[in-house]
Amino acid sequence: MRLLVRLQRLDSELFEVLSEQRGLPEEINDLKSQATAYTSILNARKKKHDESEVQKRLLAAEIQASQEKIKKYKDAQTTARNNKEYDALSKQIEFEELEIKKAESKIKAIDEEHQRQLDLEAKGKALLDENNFDEVTDEMMPTEYLRTRIKSIESEIEEKSSELTAIINETQSEIDALNEKIKAQRALILQLDKHALSNFDALRSGGIQNVVVKFARGACGGCNSRVPASKHATIHQGGFYTCEACGRIVVHERFFEEAIND
Numbered sequence: 001m002r003l004l005v006r007l008q009r010l011d012s013e014l015f016e017v018l019s020e021q022r023g024l025p026e027e028i029n030d031l032k033s034q035a036t037a038y039t040s041i042l043n044a045r046k047k048k049h050d051e052s053e054v055q056k057r058l059l060a061a062e063i064q065a066s067q068e069k070i071k072k073y074k075d076a077q078t079t080a081r082n083n084k085e086y087d088a089l090s091k092q093i094e095f096e097e098l099e100i101k102k103a104e105s106k107i108k109a110i111d112e113e114h115q116r117q118l119d120l121e122a123k124g125k126a127l128l129d130e131n132n133f134d135e136v137t138d139e140m141m142p143t144e145y146l147r148t149r150i151k152s153i154e155s156e157i158e159e160k161s162s163e164l165t166a167i168i169n170e171t172q173s174e175i176d177a178l179n180e181k182i183k184a185q186r187a188l189i190l191q192l193d194k195h196a197l198s199n200f201d202a203l204r205s206g207g208i209q210n211v212v213v214k215f216a217r218g219a220c221g222g223c224n225s226r227v228p229a230s231k232h233a234t235i236h237q238g239g240f241y242t243c244e245a246c247g248r249i250v251v252h253e254r255f256f257e258e259a260i261n262d
Helices: 002-019 024-077 083-129 143-192 194-205 229-236 254-261
Strands: 212-216 249-251
Touching: 002 143, 002 194, 002 212, 002 254, 024 083, 024 143, 083 143, 143 194, 194 249
Parallel strands: 212 249
Antiparallel strands: none
16 A cells, blocks of 8 residues: 555656646647648638639630630621521520520629628628627638638747747656656556556546545545444554545555655
8 A cells, every 4th residue: 555655646746747837738739729720721711712713714714715606606607608507507606605604604603602701701800809709600710810810829839839848858857757766666566466556547547636545534535435434443454445435545644654754
């Protein structure tokens, strides 16, 4: 039990040293995720815009080709030898005029979609100006706002990364030393009681920081649940009790005093 208490103390010391980073790794990761999300929105918009521009150019080329054909067919009508040939050319002209209308309709739809996006972004800007951020969807975020936010986030990431690097440089030797002590302590416990170490790890992975707690005033030092009287002697004799309420390992307080003096 003394070894487990010491392992817990070493783990707590490591946690305290790492806490000096003040959650910077998580903040940096969150900022990177935001920047990635905003960049994805911008990239999707650019891709859509570029594809629309290509499509408009192709449609404009089709219109021009149809117009040239119409001119050619009309010129041919002036020299048509009979009504049948004239009517055939008229049908060709009608077909090309229909193709022009189809292409113009597609261009109009593209322009309308572009305007719809601009209107959405204008609405989004108005909401942002009123601090109604929760009402702004990804589609409504103004392009310029996204670009500005990405630059701001990148600057913040750089600043926090520099701060984190400085903290790591200051504490790395201490972290390495603690990790070595923890490794050695775990190896020692593993040799003596593999089950105890497994139980300790299971509780720690479940989010319980203080797995081993003191037997205080007849109760578990973790959750204050009463320890059965039949277990008191076991604890005083150097044994332990697994709290039925929280699962923590309850031991005599002398183990904590001995661990401090190691």
